Amino acid sequence: MLVPSAKARRTREASILALLGVLIVVIFIVSMNTGFMRLSPLDVLHTLLGEGTQQQKLILFDFRLPRIVISLLIGAGFAVSGSILQGLSRNALAEPSTLGINAGAGFAVLIFISFVPATTAAPIFVLPLLALAGAALTATLIYFLSYRRADGLSPTRLILIGIAVGAGIYAFQLILSLRLDPQNYQFVAIWLAGKIWGGDWRFVLALLPWILTLLPFAFYKARVLNVLNLGDETSKGLGLPLERERLLLAAAVALAGACVSVSGGIGFVGLIAPHLARRLVGPRHQIMLPAAALIGALLLLTADTIGRWILQPTEIPTGIVVAIIGAPYFLYLLAKSKA
Amino acid sequence: MVSSTRSTLNPSTAAGDKPVRSRPVAAVTILLLGSAAIVFGLMLSVSLGAADIRLVTVWEAVFRFNPELAQHQVIRELRIPRALAGALVGACFAVAGSIMQGMTRNPLADSGLLGLNAGAGVGLALAFAFAPSLSFMYIMIYCFIGAAVASLLVFGIGSLSHSGLTPLRLTLAGAAVSAMLLAVSQGVAILFHLSQDIAFWMAGGIGGANWTQLKIMFPWVAAALIGSLVLSRSITLLSLGRDVAAGLGQRTRLVQTAGMIIVVILAGAAVSTVGPIAFVGLMIPHITRYLVGVDYRWIIPCSAVLGSILIIFADIAARMINAPYETPIGALIAVIGVPFFIYLASKRKGEL
DSSP, rough: OOOOOOOHHHHHHHHHHHHHHHHHHHHHHHHHHHHHOOOOOOHHHHHTTSSSSSSHHHHIIIHHHHHHHHHHHHHHHHHHHHHHHHHHHTTTTTOOOTTTHHHHHHHHHHHHHHOOTTSSSHHHHHHHHHHHHHHHHHHHHHHHHHHHHTTOOHHHHHHHEEEEEEEHHHHHHHHHHHHHHHHHHHHHHHHHTOOOOOHHHHHHHHHHHHHHHHHHHHHTTHHHHHHTTTTTHHHHHHHHHTHHHHHHHHHHHHHHHHHHHHSSOOOOOHHHHHHHHHHOSSOHHHHHHHHHHHHHEEEEEEHHHHHHHHHSSSSOOHHHHHHHHHHHHHHHOOOOOOO | HHHTTTSOOOSSSSTOOOOOEEEEEHHHHHHHHHHHHHOOOOHHHHSSSSSOOOOOHHHHHHHHHTTTTTTHIIIIIIIHHHHHHHHHHHHHHHHHHHHHHHHOOOOOOOTTTTHHHHHHHHHHHHHHHHOOOOOHHHHHHHHHHHHHHHHHHHHHHHHTTOOOOHHHHHHHHHHHHHHHHHHHHHHHHHHTOOHHHHHHHHHHOOOOOHHHHHHHHHHHHHHHOOOOOOHHHHHHHHTTTHHHHHTTTOOOOHHHHHHHHHHHHHHHHHHHHHOOOSHHHHHHHHHHHHHHSSSSHHHHHHHHHHHHHHHEEEEEEEETTTTSOOHHHHHHHHHHHHHHHHHHHHOOOSOO
């Protein structure tokens, strides 16, 4: 097999990242035009330059842009979270939703909503923290349930127990959500299905700090993930302190938690994005993580746009669109995998 | 004689168990005591509830029915169908689980975990959305179709790969197919503003069961249960492995197809009546195998009895725990089922 030179490889990687960027911009423009009120690209341009009508400004700046930005952020967040989890567990099928982390985060938020009506403004900045606490608790629980002194953290056990814990939490969610009054219930049902409901810059602000600190941290730790890919023994042999592993795990959990607090139960992004990234740019995490982030952002933005467009004026929650696209891809990976 | 030939072969019980023989005595005891427990549970279920009713009154409502009395009406029209539905679907889920575990040699098979319940749910959501006035008969058939599609997807994916249907692969395929089908029914529910109608049903509620549903589902369920008994010997052979079964002259493909049809009917009928209750089909067959050994001619009837008992008493508990509200029985059973699943998953050494 021909090994491409370092330079050729770098050119290829750069052009793939650039292509992803271009695609995001294209979908971005399409997304701004899509929705209950159609705006032509020219209208969008005018409005962006400050020349639109009051109504156009309202739609674009107050409804559509924040939602688009949120899609991009949580897409990137879930994707990087999934990449880290796959790297750490050396299991190609790991992601925040198969490991039950999304369910735990969602449950914490649901408990909060059951006691404090979601319509009040207060919870917005509290939600990521709550979701984080729920995600962390669940992750800890799953970690301890699947850890064995004899053979450590078996990847298959991790996933099976994640699925089981997720199912258990789902049952509790049902008990809790049936007690809600109809208005709160509708909100929770849609939120659990994974709807990006932050038509509001405040949600962007609540989410941004998490993404801005944790994504760079993950990129910074890319080398550690590369080494971990070689296996626990080799990593130890190479002198890697395995405590860093836990810090990365915490970062993955925190990313998933923050994203769930804004988007509800969106699965599969954390699974698909890393796979596509690995396929496009190879397994080196320095380049694979940014690629996964871009793919995740692109995927969610596309799903959100489709959800808004396909059955107008009714919206389909993004999580549903992602699941309907994502599950077949997951099954395809499963059918192909050798393990 | 059948039992002795496979006394050392212990196919689909979890790894680490000692090989067990078939235990006909234990099985017969379960069948006898279990039937008594079912009768007792049914009476208890009928007499307990929002208004406690004395057993004498229950007796009278059944044998000396007086349509003037409100209590007799409640017993006849609400409590009895509810108790019977619980018994019936308990048997359905448990036998469906037994057959799946035996045929696939997969200790983690269950109609809930493998996506069949979610498939039936899609069928039901579509029926609610597009034909709200449909009779229960057709709703049930929609559920059959949904469950069949789901099982084709899961088992199709599982067997596409060359290393075959490992428990891990089957469970993951089930989880993915469940997620996808759940998304489809959520989408349909949100689109047609059915969320609240479907929600309680989704959580598994026996409260809505009525005579019409029972009369429609009973022949299907009875036929499927009898079919499973007819098939039970072949399932025991299959549980030794397909090659062994084929070597012994069994037409494995035919048996598997028949088995899957029975499973689809059982899961579809049960889900259409009470909603997607998971983990019954996971737990009961394990407990039964532990008690009666490896012969599916005993496992299947005993599973049916134990499954009935589980659901009857879980339904009573669901009514008592937080009266006057009902706790969703699906959630209640998950509370027991999840630790059971974790126990099964972590007992395995990692090869899975």
